[in-house]
Amino acid sequence: MRPTTAWQAMAQHPVSFLTSSWPWRSLAYLSGGVVVGAAAVLVFGLGLAAGLALLVVLLGVAPLVGLVLAATVVATVERRRLRLVDLDHLPDPHRAPDAPGLRAWVATRLKEQVTWRELTFTLLSAAALWWLDLLVLGFSFAVPAVLIASVDGETWPWAVFGAIVLLASPYTVTSWAGARAAMARTFLAPRNRELGEELREVRASQSRLLDSFDAERVRIERDLHDGAQQRLVSLGMTLGLLRLETPAGSPQAELLTQAESQLATVHKELRALIRGLNPPVLADHGLVAAIEDYAGRFPIPVTVDLKLPERLPRKLETTMYYLLNEAMTNIAKHSGATTAEVRGRYHSDLLIFDITDDGHGGVDPAAGTGVTGLADRVAALDGRMRVSSPAGGPTLLHVEVPCRFA
Incomplete structure (x- = not known):
């Protein structure tokens, strides 16, 4: 079975895993986590300071609301980054606003539980996760580099230790990347209730489509019956009057016979079509x-x-x-x-x-x-x-x- 996460790849193929792309993907995931976390610290620090400073003049609410909504951006970035170490799609649980415009969008987001879970994840990421990403990367690469570079006759055991740590770095990096991804999925994945609401909306949409098709089918049947079918009847009466004025056995009479035959065929096919659209036997x-x-x-x-x-x-x-x-x-x-x-x-x-x-x-x-x-x-x-x-x-x-x- 093809692995879909870095953890699965490491557990199923611990040797060939080293030559796969998973260690590099895990490295990119943790490196990106350091960048995103540091940026979140900067933005949240400045936003929180501005919000608290302006709160005394009742202007700080907007920056604080902006910080809450900024967490949704961090969560969106994290869902995309998760694809590096977890190939299972993580859907966005946010629902569409009830009305157009920025105000409706903000109101909808603030009412959703997922927004506050995303805020919790963003604060956790800013406070701890990116530091742990940096610590794992430093232990896996910076520490071995320092130990190997400072080797001499007395410190060679430390150089050996550094080489062992460096050789084990694919497993160290991937292990933490897998744990971090699992934690992120816990916060950012939709809950069963949210999925249930989405499924109910889909089913309601399907039901509305069926009702719409049914109404359109009835309208077409009515238009054909009251429009096209009546015009065919009128055309048949016109041909009948024309036959009264046409000499029997003339070329025109033969053409009228052909026209009446074709008209009867069209009328029969139209009746069959109308009966198929809304069969009376079904209603009765x-x-x-x-x-x-x-x-x-x-x-x-x-x-x-x-x-x-x-x-x-x-x-x-x-x-x-x-x-x-x-x-x-x-x-x-x-x-x-x-x-x-x-x-x-x-x-x-x-x-x-x-x-x-x-x-x-x-x-x-x-x-x-x-x-x-x-x-x-x-x-x-x-x-x-x-x-x-x-x-x-x-x-x-x-x-x-x-x-x-x-």
Whole structure:
């Protein structure tokens, strides 16, 4: 297994570790820590002095607030520096402000717990961590250099000691770099509650997208029905009136026959499109009847075995209809199957659907196929989907979606 931290690299490959980039990355991490820590001491010292001096005239609050917010900058730099010795991504737990502008940004940051953890880390870094970085670097390199440079006939044991310390410096530097990085991650990583809030926002966004798509689908269906379809009907009536004035058997009559035939085909296709956008059978009779109706018009035989206790909530029913519709369409387009089956049950507050076909298989969800869109629909409902599709088939899509009947 490839190591993702300097500590793992040193523990897994203690010999080859010496020729890897990890010791140099650890050295860069500690050297950068000295620079960042010294800068933090300077900025915080000047800011604190200015804030306390101006506090007596009620002007010191702004510098003190600025120091708190400056800690977020130090934390951002530290998260980037951690990539030197820890390849696991450390997300920024700060949330976007509720409104635009500097005032909203400041108010949001001051209310977040992570801001105060970052302030604590910055004060710890300024007060102790950068000194320890400097001490480790000095012990690993400066002390051996002094001992080796001052060698003579009586002090050669110290020179040997200095050489041993220098040879061990990759392990010394990496050990402290790993410990420092673990400490930084403890302060700067998002807490479970913060991650939970972020996940809730993502799920709410997905839900809003589904609602938006549903509303847009209804609008398109209404516009097609009330607009394009009515114009086609009007065009058919115009052609009918024109036929009354056209001599039978004339070239114009033949062209009218062709136009009427094409118009009938377009009208039929438009009705099918409108029925697919918002099928009346779904609104009137529910998911089971709608899937059975769609399966009856499917180009290959489909066995429908859906047993649900009652009508689903409207939003869930509509989403599941289009999910099953899309899954069946993928079977017809890509699988080469001769038969398919849609099976659904409700058990322990879960809707469970299995869509199977006897096609050639080989479906790879990671390859960006139509299965990705299905997975996104399921995820938006807090559900999960698994795919089994060995080469040669059969293919199984297993979908589980939470559902509670009121």
